[in-house]
Amino acid sequence: MKAAVILISEAGYETAQSIHKEYKFPVYSLHKEQKTIYINNIDELLKVEFHHFEAFIFIGAMGICVRSIASYIEDKHTDPAILCIDCNGQSVISVLSGHIGGANELAKQVAATIGATPVITTQSDKLGLWALDTLAKRFNWYVNKQQMNKEISLFTSGKSTALLLSIRDKGTEWMEANHPANVKVFYHYEDIQQNDYSLLLIVSPFTPRNIHIPYLIYAPKCxxxxxxxxxxxxxxxxxxxxxxxxxxxxxxxxxxxxxxxxxxxxxxxxxxxxxxxxxxxxxxxxxxxxxxxxxxxxxxxxxxxxxxxxxxxxxxxxxxxxxxxxxxxxxxxxxxxxxxxxxxLRQGHIEIIGAGPGDPDLISVRGRKMLEKADLILYAGSLVPRELTECAKLGATVKSSASLDLEEQIDLMKKFYDKGKLVVRLHTGDPCLYGAIQEQMNFFDKYHMNYHITPGISAFQAAAAELRSQFTIPRKVQTIILTRGEGRTLMPEKEKLHLLARSQSTMCIYLSADIVEKVQAELLQEYPETTPVAACYRLTWKEQRIYRGQLKDLNHLLRDNNLTLDTLIVVGDAIDNRQGLSELYSSHFTHLFRKAKE
The missing domain is CATH 3.30.420.180 (CobE/GbiG C-terminal domain)
Structure with missing residues (x-):
């Protein structure tokens, strides 16, 4: 945003400089201050620049701000955003062009920057309602009318509103997840009894016929x-x-x-x-x-x-x-x-989601939102805590895949997909690591089914966090190897453990607790027997257990503690290492901090 700060009160100088440092907005001042542009009076500036800037931030008395802009105000669709900040930097007030001009959003951003309170009086914001006049700009839609005061009035007064969604994009997903209580969502025009509603909102490239109540159409380029x-x-x-x-x-x-x-x-x-x-x-x-x-x-x-x-x-x-x-x-x-x-297309969709290592709080925000609106949640049996599915909406089908073979899983997902439903396939950790999603994606691709992957936190990341260890140490270890031992699943010849171990990297070994003797023997071919190891069982689950030791004791570490396949083995000098000091913090770079402080 191209914006300018107008410093009315000398007491607001520090606030003006804080805004300038963060946003690089020029500061015009009625006082000759450093790092400001001196002006004789505000009117001379606004006469030339009022429509050249997208926003003006006044620092000083509200009365001066209002009188300064009064003669230049023309239309909310073209006027710049106007903010006013008190000289102490305690309140950031959205004065003009709150929605369309972006003053409300800018007020929130600036307030967060200077530690102030945003003051927004727009009715829709105060009531937690949508700003109908900014939806098109926000989601890159075309809207059928610019003057929508009647529709906004109906909406903000809480009148019953029907929302018709005939396409799917980020905007419609947001509307579905965040619609106010006075809005009911429909997907087919013929399902709407118009006499039951005071307002109709439509997100579609089509204009339906025979609409006899006030309406707005938001149309994406599609x-x-x-x-x-x-x-x-x-x-x-x-x-x-x-x-x-x-x-x-x-x-x-x-x-x-x-x-x-x-x-x-x-x-x-x-x-x-x-x-x-x-x-x-x-x-x-x-x-x-x-x-x-x-x-x-x-x-x-x-x-x-x-x-x-x-x-x-x-x-x-x-x-x-x-x-x-x-x-x-x-x-x-x-x-x-x-x-x-x-x-x-508003069609069936399959979202493959990484559930994270176990703790329900470690799923991504996107993953959680998808779970909340899914029609079918198919989760990976005992590998994913059922608590993760407790956010499912009323009426959703939640099923473990543990008792289903691949064909049965595919049939179940396709049944929901063909009805235009949202399917979430919930896998442990991150789906790209031993997630067994390849066969499913082959099927989706074959039948041109719409799907997407939401990544998750992997067990190796949880291990680093729980071990309080940085797995890369400057000048010592700069590589992390994620692999598994060779059991029933054969390893490519060039990926044998003893070959990978030659690099002396931090190694995270999955799915290998049952062949730990073989894993230990291969690692000892390259790592010293005193190399730190950690056996991490059910990371971030309630029953999590972590055992530290040395490589020579790895077999006993797992066997004596009855650790099963749900164990990640970590090997390398990065475990518990506090000796590797990053060059950024070394004495050779202290001049950077002196410069930043200055």
Whole structure:
């Protein structure tokens, strides 16, 4: 944000400098102070700069602030954000352009920087409601109207509101998770009884027909438009107007279009050149297009273009979505088809989540949120504490995968996925480490199922924390090896333990408690027998146990304490090491701290 500080009161100098150091905002002052820009009066500054800056932060009396800006205020959509901070730096007040101008958010940020209290009086903020006039900007949506005072009034007064979500993105996920009590969420327009509601909010690229209550439409850019054109089709403006009219007939605004696409041979068409001034244009070879199955193949198009489709096939390829929302529509010299980008489809979704090492508090914030809204939680049996699933929403299915083979797990997930439900597959630690997710992902990829992976804290990270050890020590150990011993699962020849041990790195060995004798023998080929080791059983679980010793005693350490497969073995001089001093803190770098202090 391009902002400026206006220092009214000399007493606020330190506050102004704190803001300048953090944000690099220039400081204009009525007093000749160091590191400030001197001005004779505030009016001279605002007369020139009022609309050149996105925000002004006044430090001094509120009355002076208000009188200074009064004659320059025009419109909340164009006025800059105005803050006022008292000379003691105790309160940061959002004065003007709270939502649209960003004053409310800036007030919170600046208050946190200087240790002050943000003062925000906007009704929606005070009541914990959404700011309807900033949702579009926040989530990169198009909104159907700028003047929405009526709708905002209905919403902030707590009137019953229906929320229709026909696509899925970060914005809709946030709305689902954070909707106020007066909002009911719907996914199909026909399910909404409009007489029961005072306001309708819609997040969709489409405008439904027959809306008879106040409404706002938030539309993401999510549509791919495929076009076909006659050779040197003219007049261009008429063709583009006809296309726009066709989109409007389907309830689609041009503001929802991500891109247009067509065949390579149309690169030099006048209409394409004109569209390129506004939209990205994607081009496809005929051999790519003819591989796409389309609803309306054309032998005529095949005769001239060597593919049965241009508009439908290019829309499908661009969207990576086989389903069209507008099948091929013909004009006099053009054809048009449209599809929603697959990332925005409100369809089934599978989230593979790393549960962390055991403690329910060590799951990621994203992982926790996904668990709270999942329709199915399939967790990895005894490896994941059931307490992690206690945040599941009412009505969710929560099931252990311990009694299910892979085929049964896949069938269960697909059953929910096909209904458009959210599935969480909960694995221990981080899924990338011995998580057994490869087979599942092969299936998801084969059937083009939508999935994502949320990483988790691994046992080796929990081990470092519980051992209070830094696993990398300057000039001594700079590598951590995560591996396992060779049991029933064979190791690649180049990854035998004794070969990895040659580096003398910090080694974290998973899934090897039952073959500890073999592990110890291999490690002793390279590590000294006095090398520190730690046996970490059920890290961060209630029954956690940790035993320290030396490599020569590793076998007895595990056997004498009856440690099982749930044990991570850590080997290396980094354990409990306090001798390696980072160069950053050595005497050679003390000048950095002297400079910073100055």
């Amino acid at each position: 549509l791919h438009i495929g076009i076909g054109l006659a050779h040197q089709a003219e007049p261009v403006e008429e063709i583009l107007k006809e296309m726009e009219s066709t989109l409007n007939e389907h309830g689609i605004s041009k503001d929802t279009i991500l891109d247009f696409s067509t065949i390579n041979e149309k690169k030099d068409e006048p209409a394409v050149k004109r569209l390129q001034q506004t939209y990205p244009i994607l081009f496809y070879a005929a051999k790519e297009l003819k591989e796409v199955n389309v609803p309306n193949p054309s032998s005529t198009v095949k005769k001239y273009m060597n593919t049965y489709s241009v508009s439908e096939a290019s829309a499908i390829l661009s969207a990576d979505n086989k389903k069209l929302i507008i099948n091929k529509t013909k004009g006099k010299k053009w054809t048009l088809a449209a599809s929603i980008d697959y990332k925005f």
